[in-house]
Amino acid sequence: MTALRGGAARHGFSLDNGGLVVAPPRRGDVPVLTEHQALCGAMASTSDLGPLAADGVAGGYGRVSVAAKFFPATSGSLAPADPKFPTVGSFADRLAWLVVVHRTPIVFSCPAERTSAPVRLTPRRTDHDYEVFMVDARTGSDALVYSEGAPGGCVSGARVAPTLNAVEESVSVPWTLTSRNPNGYSGTISATVLPCDQYPGTVLVDRDRADVEVQVARPYGPPCGRSEQVTLSLHAAVVTADLPGVIGHDPVGLVTNLPTGRRGATPATTTTTTPVLVPVDATMNGQTIQVAVGQVITVQPLPGAQGLGSFTNPVMSSDPAVLGPLTSGPQPLVAEFRAWKAGTADLTVGPSACVHLGSGQVPCDGAFVVHVVVH
Secondary structure (H helix, E strand, O other), X not given: OOOOOOOEOOOOEEEOOOOEEEEOOOOOOOOOOOHHHHHHHHHOEOOOOHHHHHHOEEEEEEEEEEOHHHOOXXXXXXXXXXXXXXXXXXXXXXXXXXXXXXXXXXXXOOOOXXXXXXXXXXXXXXXXXXXXXXXXXXXXXXXXXXXXXXXXXXXXXXXXXXXXXXXXXXXXXXXXXXXXXXXXXXXXXXXXXXXXXXXXXXXXXXXXXXXXXXXXXXXXXXXXXXXXXXXXXXXXXXXXXXXXXXXXXXXXXXXXXXXXXXXXXXXXXXXXXXXXXXXXXXXXXXXXXXXXXXXXXXXXXXXXXXXHHOOEEOOEEOOOOOEEEOOOOOEEOOEEEEEOOXXXXXXXXXXXXXXXXXXXXXXXXXXXXXXXXXX
């Protein structure tokens, strides 16, 4: 855009009939943030603008206002109750940095249309396919991403409404390996985070190199407190692999997802000799299967027994030392059990896990069991 070429906006503009309005800065408006900081902040935002920047960006600062109907703005499509999630209450006539990128056009999967009445989506003259990152230029806080409205949908003349989301910045934080489990697949690490960081409970070794990154989502602005240590689970890159003998550390700092050209010289995983997934479903009730050490059995969702609607799989192993789950908590809908050593174990689900007893489905008409022999 002609308005944003670095520094102060050269002229005003608006999107979506006043949804987003930008005016040139007033005399005496001096941002505290630099242009470089604003650009880095945009590329590191949790809206994942980095890949879109390959086609170029436009940046500058000015007086920014966003229509009141978009507020309060929260991160994601829902308003989480967790106070760690940022909420922005308003954005009116603020001195702000803006970074604009072209987004990929939205693709819709529509039912087959009659050839006599095809869907016609007509762009408006004012449509630009813009994603606009904005952040308060004086405080570095209250970061938002405005997605411009566009034609789209499965009805002629339909429109996709503009949206506004509060965003955090993605940060790679330091970590230290603290333990390796005897099974070779997993371990624990200690990561350095801030009190307001949202961090994962489990991290994986990179697939393309023997490195690990602990990525957190952090609110923009001043630090929210003193750093602290948290313990996270560490897993191999894939379920049939073991942790590498030497584990490297990905770079720390802002995660922009921009190409870096960095390549690891060490393979990311040490795989087992038979890295095969063995699927098990309801039709295999009562059967005996044989697997090799290192293979992983995946148990598909069982009709009527999906954790009482909690999106978990209630299947259990009779001997976790022989055939054990890869997670310490509840199993996901597709449960995974790895063969750790030679022996026998049963995968079972009792009728008590059924949502509707007596439905005639396994295991609702009796216990579900699959006998496993590990060689």
